[in-house]
Amino acid sequence: MSRRSARESDVELLGLSLLLGRHVRSLDGRRVGRVLEVTAIMAGPHPRLDRVGIGTHRVVSSVCAFGDLVDGDPSSALGDGDLVLRTSDALAEVTSDWAEGALRLNRDVLDCQVIDLAGKRVARVCEVFIERAGRDSFVVGVEVGAAGVLRRLGLRRIAALIASEVVDWDELSLTKRQARTLQLADAASAVQRLEPAQLATVLAHVPIEHAIEILHTVVPAAAAGALSAAHSSLGTRLMHALPHRSAATFVDHMHVDDAAPLLRSLPTHDRDAVLDSVRAAHAETLRGLMGNDDSAHGSLEQVTGRGRFAGVKRGHAKIPQIRARATRTKVR
Amino acid sequence: MSRRTRFAVLAAVAGPGLLAGLSDDDPAGITTYSSLGAEYGYRLLWVLLLSTIALALFHDLGARMGIVTGQGLAGLIRETYGVRRGGAALGLLVVANTGTTCAEFAGIAAGFELFGISRYVSVPLALIGVSYLVLRGTFHRVERVLLAVSAVFVTYILSGILAHPDWSAALRGTVVPSLPTSRQAVLLVTATVGTTLAPWGLSFIQSYAADKHLTVKDLRYERVDVVVGSVLTGVIGFFVVIACAATLHKDGITIRDASDAALALKPLAGSMASSLFAVGLIGAAVLAASILPLSTAYSVGEFAGRETALNDGPREAPLFYGTYATIAIISAGIVLIPGAPLIPILILTQVLNAVLLVPLLGFMYGISRNTDVMGQHAAGRVARGAYLVGIAAIVVCIAALAVLSLT
Structure with missing residues (x-):
């Protein structure tokens, strides 16, 4: 939690x-x-x-x-x-x-901004909690929200009426941003509670590497829901950027009708690699579904289906570029 | 970069300096400038020049802090000086801003009443208008509408020209300082400085520059925006002073507020000058009534660390929009209460603004030199010297105001 x-x-x-x-x-x-x-x-x-x-x-x-x-x-x-x-x-x-x-801790953490993975400001740190363990002491978490602010302002009675929100330190990551040396990125903040459509909206507004990070942060069912709810072009880009094993995990949680178009956008060897890691029965259904209408649809055309790419046949002209970009992103 | 490209970039960056500067010419400002002209003619115009320089200096600092840190003033004060000082500054700012927003809605009421429109019609309509604009508009739409409203200030320039001022006396009064040795003169000098450089303007420009996502590459252009905004603010004040100096001062007429000045101008400078003055008053009040709750909402959101972006809707930024709506509704509501003690509220507001200005400038000075916060954009020796001179001058003015008010 x-x-x-x-x-x-x-x-x-x-x-x-x-x-x-x-x-x-x-x-x-x-x-x-x-x-x-x-x-x-x-x-x-x-x-x-x-x-x-x-x-x-x-x-x-x-x-x-x-x-x-x-x-x-x-x-x-x-x-x-x-x-x-x-x-x-x-x-x-x-x-x-x-x-x-x-x-x-005073300069870089206390009162610093907490942002979620989408870069949205969610709160400020109003307390840093320290736990003593023998002669050593450790930072174990931070408090955010109004209660801590009121307590520090001396308004303890009012503060007592409001529940404190404490975030474990291991669910935070430090990030370098603008003039402050360090800030916090709350990895498990609002995104954990979003509906699939809301999460898909977040994914659409962040760089692809952040979107992949978010998909790995939330539970697989939520990630699968977001991939299903996302616009087809976003879903395709995400599938191309995901590692095979992660893609397979999410596909396992998706309805076959949602998963098939996304898988269809992948090059054959990637698609096979993903399907090899999917539950056998699910993979068989998906293979059957894609085999039936493989020639009827071209999901790459959802990515490159406009302008001069309108006549390009499914996938093969554009995919290497997308994958290369995704690989660089992951390395970085 | 070609001249055309540079101009395009400037046009894209412009906004924070213009809006923060021009909104300082609110009804309280117009009243002060009108009194300055009506009571002392052209003699105290030099005060306006110095106030304009101070405005440019500190608005430039505010915009730079917003651009470099991506944060507003209330958030930076909390981060740098702790929650107590930040909380105290925020508390005073919210109270002072609410009072000042009352003054803006009172200005809207007074302006429309000059045209025979009841405040019970004009104030609710203005409240709905400004709220709709901010709640439903995107950042760029809000900015465009507010800049369009600012165009109304040209009426003061026309009004000043129609009053046929003595231009040589005006020029002499602007560059040759002279201070009548009277209590009223010192009060007016202090009020002029106080109304030109307001705490809410300082917090607004910083938050707005951050919300506009300007980057350090835009700093040069933003400085132009700030200087242009400040100069226009000074020029408008100048024309208000000379309009009143050429007419009311010549005939020995004194005024209580800006609507008095508009009425008094009618027989002396013609109905056109009077109407233009009244239209300017309404426009100034509407602009400030939009910006003051916005400035407060930015400050509250930043202090709490919540999202404060005009591009987000009320669902994404409930604290931001909730604060905006609360301040606007309370302020407009007070103006509509029959027999509400508006004068004591306005006086208390002026005092709070004066009290708040010096610590706020002190915080800004401290942050400006803090390399942990400002990095390579921390203020150098010359800039720090200029800030200290400006702060010292304002401290002297406020101390004089305090002494004169208590004696």
């Missing part, structure tokens, strides 16, 4: 926003600054927290390892007390490359 209610979560999570801005004290009780930034290393499915940037007035002046910070007042339920450095030598002078190569 891509989203879950925070109130249902059985894991004790620490919110990044509760760490940011808190005072940090040295062992002798001297305040050394506030938490301004927390970095994480992108290793494994969940980023591991690495360092903490400490300073004043938005300028980081010293850093320490995340594990070297402990709560000065463990009884403070909201975590709003000072933090204390675990050892006397935990603090180091900041260097210009202190966060190089790392994910800066």
